[in-house]
Amino acid sequence: MHRLTTFCWDPATQGFKQKTTEKELGVNDVLIGTTHSGLCFTDVHAKGKGCGLGHEGVGIVRDVGEAVTHLKIGDRVGWGWLNSSCGHCKTCVSGYRQYCSEARGFAFSDLDQGLSVTIVLSIRLLRISSPKTFRQSMLGR
Numbered sequence: 001m002h003r004l005t006t007f008c009w010d011p012a013t014q015g016f017k018q019k020t021t022e023k024e025l026g027v028n029d030v031l032i033g034t035t036h037s038g039l040c041f042t043d044v045h046a047k048g049k050g051c052g053l054g055h056e057g058v059g060i061v062r063d064v065g066e067a068v069t070h071l072k073i074g075d076r077v078g079w080g081w082l083n084s085s086c087g088h089c090k091t092c093v094s095g096y097r098q099y100c101s102e103a104r105g106f107a108f109s110d111l112d113q114g115l116s117v118t119i120v121l122s123i124r125l126l127r128i129s130s131p132k133t134f135r136q137s138m139l140g141r
Helices: 041-049 130-139
Strands: 002-012 017-021 029-038 056-064 076-078 080-082 117-121
Touching: 002 041, 029 076
Parallel strands: none
Antiparallel strands: 002 017, 029 056, 029 117, 056 076
């Protein structure tokens, strides 16, 4: 079991509170210690859903599921708001995985994703070996 801690909006106090939950690491999952995370109006818009603040982050791999072979503990990785989809339906293969009926992501199913520690499906992660490599990966060069 892994302890995930984030901060979420509390309507009763009109402030943020710490939220902690425990989750098992799936065979294709990666546990990430977040070092940097985006906060934008999406977080403001979604705060009433009880989800953790922060998404589209960068962090260090702390643990990997038994089927994960392309990442290891200590790797720096980045991820977006959508953590998983089926990957094989017509919607996914046409490039619109955010509309997959099995999609999971920030604010609509992964309410524990956030600023401190998160669990992401391994195929949704991009390894970042250096800032230059990250720019090249994002630009396709």
